[in-house]
Amino acid sequence: MVDRIAVERSVREAAEGDPARLPRRLCEAIRESVSMEAGTLSLFTDTPHRQLLCATSDAALRLEKLQFGLGEGPCVTAARTGDKVVVGDLHTELTGWPVFGSCAQEQLGDVGAIYAFPLRLDAHRTLGAVDVLCRDPHDPDPETVRAGVIAARAASRELLHSYQETVDQGGLPMWEPEDIMDSYWGPTHAAVGLLAGELDITADEALTRMRAHAFGSGRSLPDVAEDILADPECITP
Template sequence: MSVARVVRSIERAAAAGDEAGLPHRLCRAMCESLDMDGASMSLMTHTEARQLLCASGDEALRLEELQYESGEGPCMTTSESGTPVVCADPGEYLTEWPIFGSRMREELPRVALVLALPLTPSGARKPIGSVDLLRHTPALPGDQRMAQALAAARSVTDILLDRALRHFGGTEPLPWEPSDVIDAHWGRARQAAGRLAARRNIAVPDALALLRARAFATGRPLPQVCADLFDEPT
């Protein structure tokens, strides 16, 4: 598929439904046009204000969770650096992200390739987030495939900014589905960090680090750890 056809497939997906399902349609279109088995998308990925927009399935969601819990991984790197990151055969060698890498090998053994792409607006230098694409076979992207992937990511970024800019940075929850998953995995984590910070008289980033450490130590997803905090008596 040519770069132009990949971009057209992204644009058709964006126009094919309402705003609530926009990120999911974009993730699905990227998977179909780039021959990938899963996708996830987040804003401000390498910051404490990180916001999940979409995960196409359980594997893609857990890939996002593991990176958020460990504070490292390909999507964190691509969001900070603005360059694509290819993580091939993660189960066969030590990655540059030791905590994330070990958890990924244990929990996502079927994932043989992760391609992380920055969401960089046209004409801009800094990304506003990232997309993670996963594959069950470790075929490395060649020059043409990488060009297609980067063009798709740019198209996705411009569509998000054009159709949803008014929602970014607001106080209302983002209108995207599944809203309960998005809130549970990111909104509630920030709320839990704020509650723990107030309880222990520490900074919010330090509280979030404690929650991440608890998730890592227990092997439980961060949303479950945060839910426990809300169940504890104040």
């Protein structure tokens, strides 16, 4: 039986310390609650404004890049539906994401299982999502998954508390992504805004066009973004 109080206490303790490192500490607390090897934490996960704040390993970072580039995967679904997503064996289970499933099996050979938990604002909205993963397949134990759900909900409260506390003091959260993450997501966000303005379309539509262009050309999303920043008409109709 999961000890809810103990899980929530571990998350509260993880929230103490340098505000800039809060996402990483909360991500680690959720990871530990389900005894997995690595994790990620992202905000606005199923939107064009998605921002990765934490990836605790190279495999976790590659997982995030793949999901962001394709616009689908466990983390995206968890944020969109507000429910947990469990893939116990990435390399044998059929997934509900046709492109992500095949790409993950090709590109994430060192990832066996993925659990994704939404960071909930309330019953109908999410702040983002957390992925936890491990090298080997992992048969999902219901109690272990429940511990992850409890930890993710507690982490959501800590993130909201930190955000509100900072805003009340006239500032903004110091949740800064590491350089390698910002170099991937930053240019893409800038290009989305530029393309949306150039074509008079929404950010969602701009990102969809960029993803399609990247997938069709076999290039990465940041490479396409750099092209757009240099010449916004490079993928216009």
